[in-house]
Amino acid sequence: MIVIVGCSSGIGAAVARAVASQGQPVLMVGRDEEKLRAVVRENGAGIRSNVRVLRLAADEADRFAARMTEAGLRIDDIEALVIPMGMSRDDDDGLVRSETMSELFQVNLFAVHAIVRSVLPHMAAKGRGAIVVFSSVAVFRSRSRNVGYTAAKNALESLCESWRHQFLAHGVRIITFRLGYVRTERLQNQKMLLPAASPQKVASVVLKKLRRGNGVVVYPRFWIVVGYAIRLVPEAIFRRMRF
Ligand SMILES: NC(=O)c1ccc[n+]([C@@H]2O[C@H](COP(=O)([O-])OP(=O)(O)OC[C@H]3O[C@@H](n4cnc5c(N)ncnc54)[C@H](OP(=O)(O)O)[C@@H]3O)[C@@H](O)[C@H]2O)c1
Numbered sequence: 001m002i003v004i005v006g007c008s009s010g011i012g013a014a015v016a017r018a019v020a021s022q023g024q025p026v027l028m029v030g031r032d033e034e035k036l037r038a039v040v041r042e043n044g045a046g047i048r049s050n051v052r053v054l055r056l057a058a059d060e061a062d063r064f065a066a067r068m069t070e071a072g073l074r075i076d077d078i079e080a081l082v083i084p085m086g087m088s089r090d091d092d093d094g095l096v097r098s099e100t101m102s103e104l105f106q107v108n109l110f111a112v113h114a115i116v117r118s119v120l121p122h123m124a125a126k127g128r129g130a131i132v133v134f135s136s137v138a139v140f141r142s143r144s145r146n147v148g149y150t151a152a153k154n155a156l157e158s159l160c161e162s163w164r165h166q167f168l169a170h171g172v173r174i175i176t177f178r179l180g181y182v183r184t185e186r187l188q189n190q191k192m193l194l195p196a197a198s199p200q201k202v203a204s205v206v207l208k209k210l211r212r213g214n215g216v217v218v219y220p221r222f223w224i225v226v227g228y229a230i231r232l233v234p235e236a237i238f239r240r241m242r243f
Helices: 010-021 033-039 058-070 098-126 147-170 199-212 222-232
Strands: 002-005 026-030 051-055 080-083 129-136 172-179 215-219
Touching (some): 002 010, 026 033, 033 051, 058 098, 129 199
Parallel strands (some): 002 080
């Protein structure tokens, strides 16, 4: 079974549709069950028979394993875990209230940690499994915008690197997608300096990497050049750059 956490829209919805249309068993996890069902509803009829949904909000992530058991699902049946859940805010300028900062860390980091920690030992015991999480090219260089979001994604990348060290010998692959612009609703009002990928294209790369990927995947690939070039800009010059 492939589990996708945060698939009511954007990249998660595109991954869920792609997996569901292949006929593989898929569990869609999110805070709004009706929104999840709408993603894979067929011609106004019910959802596909290979798809199940599970209600879970980010602040309930510690209850992921318990919710699966209550729903009659087995956590050791999870072959792949994909977690596109994430949030950003327009007012994330580093001076937001603590509750806002906590929410940014809750959704982008702590909830991801809670879900992965409940699945990893089971995958390791079986000697196989793949986990995909989503970071951002924002981690190449911290700017005056998306401050809390970038801090949380940096921490997420560090966590994933540690998990890779710990669990590679146990047959578990941890794939971190470091994404550039992707044309989803969250980017509707954002000025894009470079071309954006479609969620469907990202979904197809995610499925490919689920089969045999590991490590950090920068996508679209031109961000490898752009990102590392930005890293080389001296701090004194970078401070004056406005983007
Ligand atoms: N789009 C981009 O250009 C871009 C660039 C870099 C990185 N990323 C990363 O890629 C991932 C997917 O992005 P996207 O553009 O597809 O985002 P999206 O369309 O906004 O989807 C985010 C998902 O997270 C869920 N979510 C948000 N807050 C939640 C909460 N408190 N509890 C439970 N679920 C919650 C949303 O559910 P609801 O529908 O219930 O809110 C939704 O399913 C994110 O981690 C994002 O940071 C995206």
